[in-house]
Amino acid sequence: NWTMENFIENAIERIRATVGPTAEAIGAVSGGVDSSVAAKLMREAIGDRFHAIFVDNGLMRKDEAIQVKKALDDGLGINLVVVDAGDEFLTNLKGVTDPEKKRKVIGHTFIHVFERVANQIKPKDGSDVGFLLQGTLYPDVIESISFKGPSQTIKSHHNVGGLIDNMQLKLIEPLRELFKDEVRHLGELLGLPEELVWRHPFPGPGIGIRVLGEVTPKQVQIAREADYIFISEIRKAGLYRQISQAFACLLPVKSVGVMGDQRMYEQVIALRAIETVDFMTADWFVFDAAFLKRVASRIVNEVTGVSRVTYDITSKPPATVEWE
Numbered sequence: 001n002w003t004m005e006n007f008i009e010n011a012i013e014r015i016r017a018t019v020g021p022t023a024e025a026i027g028a029v030s031g032g033v034d035s036s037v038a039a040k041l042m043r044e045a046i047g048d049r050f051h052a053i054f055v056d057n058g059l060m061r062k063d064e065a066i067q068v069k070k071a072l073d074d075g076l077g078i079n080l081v082v083v084d085a086g087d088e089f090l091t092n093l094k095g096v097t098d099p100e101k102k103r104k105v106i107g108h109t110f111i112h113v114f115e116r117v118a119n120q121i122k123p124k125d126g127s128d129v130g131f132l133l134q135g136t137l138y139p140d141v142i143e144s145i146s147f148k149g150p151s152q153t154i155k156s157h158h159n160v161g162g163l164i165d166n167m168q169l170k171l172i173e174p175l176r177e178l179f180k181d182e183v184r185h186l187g188e189l190l191g192l193p194e195e196l197v198w199r200h201p202f203p204g205p206g207i208g209i210r211v212l213g214e215v216t217p218k219q220v221q222i223a224r225e226a227d228y229i230f231i232s233e234i235r236k237a238g239l240y241r242q243i244s245q246a247f248a249c250l251l252p253v254k255s256v257g258v259m260g261d262q263r264m265y266e267q268v269i270a271l272r273a274i275e276t277v278d279f280m281t282a283d284w285f286v287f288d289a290a291f292l293k294r295v296a297s298r299i300v301n302e303v304t305g306v307s308r309v310t311y312d313i314t315s316k317p318p319a320t321v322e323w324e
């Protein structure tokens, strides 16, 4: 009979049989639930012969890179390589304002960094790494067969995997029969921290597509601080699990305000929070007025460079979840 406990056992056995007794494997981890669960299965199956690579692109949420490291390395005992590549990403993003171009730059930089690090990982016997882990889920499999999810045709979602095909690695996809809620359940059984199991989805290009227009370190910092306040208040209000995804966007628009007796002329933050089942359609989340008031006031008071806060009340369709 099919249970999650059996699934874990079978998955581990299958991985062992595929990789064999000596070969090694690599895989990218993002801090999301899929790659973390997949990495934990690998760790259970082949121990330190699995090397997880976490590329910190400098575009993640506040403190997230540190949390990912703590959870996977210290917490789950996964053999983890952390690459601090923020400068490389931000340098490559200089002057880039078009959303699709940003995705391409971020995607290519990721592959560059990943390949560079992967090539430094050498099994003890001097052979090449033979396997690449992918956290592909069943819906991804279906989507790539039918190839017509609306978001696929509107925005070029890059998933790490298909792109690294010149590395001659054999793919391991232990989650390819599972849906998201099953992966979360699996994550709980495997002892992943609750926070990681239920984390809102976060796009690969991260804050890079939440800073509208040019992505500079200063702009990233503003968007990140505002986002942190919004998410912290959502958690405090006990709404995190009810909301499917929430974030702050930085609009490169200047707006006049007054702070004390000073006139200010700074940028605008747009908050977005949605409820959805499949992310193909989405409704904006209805907060209490008091909640929004509190968040707006905290952001303009605590984040330098912001003079105004707005809340996005557009459904998908026609608006997409992300602003870019």
Ligand code: XMP
Pocket: 103, 151, 155, 156, 157, 158, 201, 202, 203, 204, 205, 245, 279, 316, 319, 320, 321, 322, 323
């Ligand atoms: P949209 O904006 O297309 O978003 O309505 C639907 C879901 O996809 C995420 N998203 C991305 N994820 N790379 C990703 O890995 C991307 O380029 C990307 N663009 C959007 C978005 O966060 C939402 O969950």
